[in-house]
Amino acid sequence: MVCTAPFLFDTLYLGGGTPSLLEAEVIDSIIDAVRNRFKFLKAAEITVEVNPGAVTFGQLKTYHRAGANRINIGVQSFDQSNLDFLGRIHTADDAIYVLNASRKAGFENIGLDLIYGIPGQTVTSWLADLVKAVEFAPEHLACYMLTYEPKTPLSIARKKGRFNPLSKKIVFDLFETTLTFLTTNGYEQYEISNFSKKVIGSPGLRRSRHNQKYWSAVPYLGLGPSAHSFCSPKRQWNHRSVRRYINDLNNGVLPIMGQEVLTRSQRMIEAFCLGLRRKNGISFESFNQAFGVDFEQVIGDVIPDLEEKGLIKADQHHFALSQKGLLFLDSITEMFITHPAFSAGTRL
Amino acid sequence: MNNIRNFSIIAHIDHGKSTLSDRLIQTADIVSDRDFQDQILDTMDIERERGITIKSQTVCLPYTANDGNIYFLNLIDTPGHVDFTYEVSRALASCEGALLLVDASQGVEAQTLANLYLAMEHDLVIIPVINKIDLPSADAERVKKQINEDLGLDPETAILVSAKEGTGIDIVLEAIVKNLPPPSGDPGAPFKALIFDSHYDAYRGTIVHIRVFQGKIKAGNTIIFMSSQAAYKVEEVGVFQIERLPQNELTAGQVGYFIAGIKTVSDTRCGDTITIKDRPCDASMPGFKESKPVVFSSIYPVASDGYEELAVALEKLKLNDAALIYEKDTSKALGFGFRCGFLGLLHLEVVQERLEREYGLSLILTSPSVQYELIMTDGSKFTIDNPALYPDPSGIVQTKEPFIRAAIIVPDRYMGAVMNLCLDRRGINTNYQYLTSDRLEMIFEIPLAEIVYDFYDTLKSITQGYGSFDYDLLKFRETDLVKTDILINGERVDALSQLVHRDKAEKRARQVCGKLRDEIPRQMFKIAIQGAIGAKIISRKTISPFRKDVTAKCYGGDITRKRKLLEKQKKGKKRMKMVGQVMIPQSAFLAVLKTDTD
Ligand SMILES: Nc1nc2c(ncn2[C@@H]2O[C@H](COP(=O)(O)OP(=O)(O)OP(=O)(O)O)[C@@H](O)[C@H]2O)c(=O)[nH]1
Ligand SMILES: [Mg+2]
Numbered sequence: 006m007v008c009t010a011p012f013l014f015d016t017l018y019l020g021g022g023t024p025s026l027l028e029a030e031v032i033d034s035i036i037d038a039v040r041n042r043f044k045f046l047k048a049a050e051i052t053v054e055v056n057p058g059a060v061t062f063g064q065l066k067t068y069h070r071a072g073a074n075r076i077n078i079g080v081q082s083f084d085q086s087n088l089d090f091l092g093r094i095h096t097a098d099d100a101i102y103v104l105n106a107s108r109k110a111g112f113e114n115i116g117l118d119l120i121y122g123i124p125g126q127t128v129t130s131w132l133a134d135l136v137k138a139v140e141f142a143p144e145h146l147a148c149y150m151l152t153y154e155p156k157t158p159l160s161i162a163r164k165k166g167r168f169n170p171l172s173k174k175i176v177f178d179l180f181e182t183t184l185t186f187l188t189t190n191g192y193e194q195y196e197i198s199n200f201s202k203k204v205i206g207s208p209g210l211r212r213s214r215h216n217q218k219y220w221s222a223v224p225y226l227g228l229g230p231s232a233h234s235f236c237s238p239k240r241q242w243n244h245r246s247v248r249r250y251i252n253d254l255n256n257g258v259l260p261i262m263g264q265e266v267l268t269r270s271q272r273m274i275e276a277f278c279l280g281l282r283r284k285n286g287i288s289f290e291s292f293n294q295a296f297g298v299d300f301e302q303v304i305g306d307v308i309p310d311l312e313e314k315g316l317i318k319a320d321q322h323h324f325a326l327s328q329k330g331l332l333f334l335d336s337i338t339e340m341f342i343t344h345p346a347f348s349a350g351t352r353l
Numbered sequence: 354m355n356n357i358r359n360f361s362i363i364a365h366i367d368h369g370k371s372t373l374s375d376r377l378i379q380t381a382d383i384v385s386d387r388d389f390q391d392q393i394l395d396t397m398d399i400e401r402e403r404g405i406t407i408k409s410q411t412v413c414l415p416y417t418a419n420d421g422n423i424y425f426l427n428l429i430d431t432p433g434h435v436d437f438t439y440e441v442s443r444a445l446a447s448c449e450g451a452l453l454l455v456d457a458s459q460g461v462e463a464q465t466l467a468n469l470y471l472a473m474e475h476d477l478v479i480i481p482v483i484n485k486i487d488l489p490s491a492d493a494e495r496v497k498k499q500i501n502e503d504l505g506l507d508p509e510t511a512i513l514v515s516a517k518e519g520t521g522i523d524i525v526l527e528a529i530v531k532n533l534p535p536p537s538g539d540p541g542a543p544f545k546a547l548i549f550d551s552h553y554d555a556y557r558g559t560i561v562h563i564r565v566f567q568g569k570i571k572a573g574n575t576i577i578f579m580s581s582q583a584a585y586k587v588e589e590v591g592v593f594q595i596e597r598l599p600q601n602e603l604t605a606g607q608v609g610y611f612i613a614g615i616k617t618v619s620d621t622r623c624g625d626t627i628t629i630k631d632r633p634c635d636a637s638m639p640g641f642k643e644s645k646p647v648v649f650s651s652i653y654p655v656a657s658d659g660y661e662e663l664a665v666a667l668e669k670l671k672l673n674d675a676a677l678i679y680e681k682d683t684s685k686a687l688g689f690g691f692r693c694g695f696l697g698l699l700h701l702e703v704v705q706e707r708l709e710r711e712y713g714l715s716l717i718l719t720s721p722s723v724q725y726e727l728i729m730t731d732g733s734k735f736t737i738d739n740p741a742l743y744p745d746p747s748g749i750v751q752t753k754e755p756f757i758r759a760a761i762i763v764p765d766r767y768m769g770a771v772m773n774l775c776l777d778r779r780g781i782n783t784n785y786q787y788l789t790s791d792r793l794e795m796i797f798e799i800p801l802a803e804i805v806y807d808f809y810d811t812l813k814s815i816t817q818g819y820g821s822f823d824y825d826l827l828k829f830r831e832t833d834l835v836k837t838d839i840l841i842n843g844e845r846v847d848a849l850s851q852l853v854h855r856d857k858a859e860k861r862a863r864q865v866c867g868k869l870r871d872e873i874p875r876q877m878f879k880i881a882i883q884g885a886i887g888a889k890i891i892s893r894k895t896i897s898p899f900r901k902d903v904t905a906k907c908y909g910g911d912i913t914r915k916r917k918l919l920e921k922q923k924k925g926k927k928r929m930k931m932v933g934q935v936m937i938p939q940s941a942f943l944a945v946l947k948t949d950t951d
Contacts, residue, residue: 015365032543037942038383150903150905150908152903152904154905158694169662173903174901177901197902197904214793215668216908219908219909219912220907221905226910229907231910232910233907233909233910233912233913234909235909240913243909254901265913271916271920274916274919274920275912275916278907278915278916278919279907279912282907284906310934311585311877314877314878316877331904332622332901332902333899333901333902334904335902335904336875336877336899336900336902337877337899338875338919339919339922339923340877340936342919342922342923343874343922343923343929343936344929344931344936345657345930345931345936346656
């Protein structure tokens with residue numbers, strides 16, 4: 006896209022949709038093509054996203070041979086009624102199969118996605134899901150809170166009263182259960198919904214190197230329909246329609262549906278809202294560098310205050326939300342971005 | 354000079370002055386059809402949005418009369434709202450005549466009378482004009498009767514027009530030429546002119562609006578301002594024809610402008626006399642009565658470094674708003690700002706909006722107050738309009754507040770409603786009289802503090818638009834005043850304090866606390882908002898802290914949407930001011946300022 010520097014890619018992620026629907030050989034050739042076209046780090050993290058019920062041991066083995074070294078499995082839940090609610094085609098047994106098959110195929114880095122906050126769920130039933138997940142000792146766990154995005158089938162069904170959503174209180178109990186359970190079972194929470202297995206000596210080793218890019222304003226390139234690319238201050242995204250995407254490519258046109266060039270204030274909003282999701286939080290130095298300000302001087306007063314309230318943890322170099330603070334992610338983000346120092350009228 | 358006519362169009366608000374001006378401008382053909390728009394003299398955004406005139410505007414119209422001669426008609430369109438009477442009186446000082454408009458369906462209203470008296474004070478020849486005769490509800494005969502009985506003018510001289518449809522305009526033009534006197538004044542005498550307005554132009558500096566009473570002025574002359582003795586070389590003179598139209602000279606009787614590279618903004622003072630240095634005139638003109646501000650409020654910049662910018666903006670705005678007065682002020686909560694005096698609440702709003710729009714500032718205004726007289730135990734006496742300066746009440750022997758005499762004209766079916774309103778505002782009904790068989794003039798004596806908020810709007814709504822009102826200031830009278838403070842998390846916010854009559858203090862404090870609760874965004878901690886008189890808490894509201902957020906995942910494709918959401922929130926909460934630990938948005942101060950009675 007816009008970045009012209011000779012990039013050295015260090016991650017590749019095949020995901021979005023269900024890549025495993027493709028023949029394993031196609032995945033193989035995609036990985037090959039990408040590696041030939043772009044410069045890749047030898048030890049690049051190469052992830053393939055798979056859905057239970059749609060992938061076989063044979064496929065997994067081919068991925069591994071093709072160079073993939075990480076598998077991310079959309080388990081969602083080990084409870085059949087939850088899977089039904091989410092409209093998943095797979096069963097809990099399918100999930101267990103893929104988990105075992107991935108190990109057998111040679112993957113030493115396995116990620117597993119779960120969803121909580123599903124109607125009917127209780128702390129006990131959610132704990133059962135977590136216990137089951139941890140039994141497989143995945144290197145990575147993503148636990149997503151169920152959200153009702155406008156206009157999705159789920160939120161329409163909710164509006165129509167097809168089911169009773171969980172109360173917020175229970176959802177937050179589940180959130181806290183997740184944190185307590187996983188952190189006492191050898192995982193670190195490095196982003197609001199991402200957990201990685203702690204490795205003695207190199208604690209951050211099992212974090213998803215790829216995911217972390219999205220929260221730190223580094224460049225990434227997205228290929229395929231709907232994919233987003235970013236190279237600060239520009240972001241662009243491809244056509245959603247597969248047909249349009251193919252047509253454009255056939256006509257020698259880049260299949261770009263839209264783009265935005267972020268203003269300084271937009272970049273700052275993103276720096277806060279993404280940075281605060283992470284355990285590493287926001288580094289004073291990189292913030293100052295990115296925005297040419299002295300953070301401590303302009304809004305430094307906010308930090309001790311939030312610290313005192315137990316909402317953030319700060320040291321000389323960064324600040325990040327505490328476990329309690331994570332529950333207020335949006336409000337605290339809003340507080341930073343609406344701070345008078347960043348509002349109209351005051352130049353920084 | 355015999356071919357010049359200087360006149361103002363005066364009337365009650367909305368009777369059609371600016372629309373009649375449009376028609377007169379169109380007959381003079383000085384604006385192309387393409388560039389024409391309704392109420393063309395209402396040039397400010399705020400005038401167009403509100404559909405009212407705020408500034409008097411001058412325009413010079415060439416007109417070929419039935420007698421075959423070309424006349425130059427200097428028309429001044431004036432505002433009708435009671436807050437801008439000062440604009441009207443200054444306009445009248447440069448005229449020999451006035452068109453007094455009366456709406457054919459509304460009839461004579463309070464400012465019709467008030468403006469007539471002003472015109473009579475200036476010895477102007479008055480032509481009554483009955484406008485809006487196209488309306489189905491128009492009743493010209495009834496209005497003629499009112500012109501005779503209420504105004505004491507000859508109803509036979511009233512011209513019937515519809516400014517909207519353009520009927521009767523020719524008759525108006527001929528009457529201006531025939532019935533209004535030309536200006537007098539010797540063009541050969543030493544130059545003498547009155548400054549009746551001015552404005553600031555980013556490229557040319559101060560543009561001074563003058564009426565020449567004797568002599569001539571042209572580019573190259575060195576003029577002096579009689580009050581400051583400051584001297585400047587004239588660069589350009591001209592007349593207003595929507596645009597500025599440069600002329601070779603301005604002579605006795607003319608209305609126009611001059612530009613002289615005036616660097617010191619404060620040299621130009623409305624009401625001052627100017628003359629020419631080489632051949633000065635003997636004495637200055639009487640000038641204008643100082644306008645008397647009735648409402649006071651402090652203005653602070655939202656930006657902590659905005660004071661200098663605000664100071665410059667006020668000075669420039671003052672050029673174009675002679676009624677505005679201000680002095681430096683400080684607040685513990687808000688920093689440096691200005692204490693300002695206004696002619697009414699609408700005037701206050703206009704000043705705020707003009708400062709924000711024309712000078713790009715973001716402002717916070719404190720709640721408006723009238724002026725009080727305090728007599729202290731040690732016998733000293735002083736006036737106070739700023740709650741922040743209110744002394745320890747134990748040292749006060751007596752407090753006095755200003756009263757007004759309000760004249761309200763209404764159809765008699767609203768008598769009861771008006772009576773209730775005025776009594777609720779601590780008014781005393783002194784008198785009423787029937788003007789015509791079904792219209793009353795009711796006279797009340799009311800504390801000024803009770804009308805500055807929303808009296809006019811309330812009167813309009815309870816009388817379905819038929820009630821009109823005008824007032825004169827009376828003497829100060831004894832009152833029972835208290836200062837209500839607002840505490841946010843225990844901290845007194847000086848900018849939110851108000852001086853209120855004791856009987857109304859609790860209610861007001863409750864309203865203010867309620868408004869603040871609605872306007873201040875949640876924060877991480879509980880926010881207590883309290884209203885207090887001295888140490889006694891009289892009302893209390895709380896804002897509960899942040900609620901927990903549901904968090905969605907956020908990868909490449911989710912970021913833009915998330916950011917847009919945040920941008921929207923940021924926009925809503927823009928212009929926050931940190932007061933102690935609490936962020937208070939500008940809108941909160943505004944809400945308090947507009948606190949009405951219910
Ligand atoms: N039907 C009708 N409406 C009119 C006529 N003249 C003015 N109006 C309307 O009356 C309203 C007020 O007209 P303006 O010309 O703005 O009145 P104004 O006297 O200048 O008002 P202020 O400057 O605020 O005092 C507008 O909606 C006009 O369109 C008329 O002759 N007939
Ligand atoms: Mg008008």
